[in-house]
Amino acid sequence: MKDKNVVTNVELKTSINPYPGIEEKTLKIIDEFKLRDRIIISSFNHYSVLHMKSLAPDMKYGFLTETCIIDFPAYTAKYGIDFVHPHFKMVTEQFAKDTVSAGVGINTWTVNEESDIREMLSRNVNAIIGNYPDRVGEILKER
Secondary structure, rough: OOOOOOOOOEEEEOOOOOOOOOHHHHHHHHHHHHHHHEEEEEEEEHHHHHHHHHOOOEEEEEEEEEEOOOOHHHHHHHOOOEEEEEEEHHHHHHHHHHHHHHHEEEEEEEOOOOHHHHHHHOOOOOOOOOOOOHHHHHHHOOO
């Protein structure tokens, strides 16, 4: 992806297993390819995201969640994290409004069906993570 003009979400798989040193090793690879400006780091383990942010505060970050956390957008903003990464079914109109009010973006997952893609786009999410990027691309061409 180094030669492509795309942003890549790198998910640290640290939610259950800690993998000591994974953040440092991940940053070393990112720096080897000079990709800090084209990577978003995310994890279900928010401590891992915060550790990575302490190592590279100039990068973008997202807190992943698959549960309904009270005031998740405000919580995310409190820690200086750029994006919420909720499952798409959590992205209600009110959640989207709350996220904008908190000053963070929404990168939602796993959005595969055309109707769900359209719904997420209507809520002005920043990114759609799914298994069929071509579907998202075709719908975006219509706009």
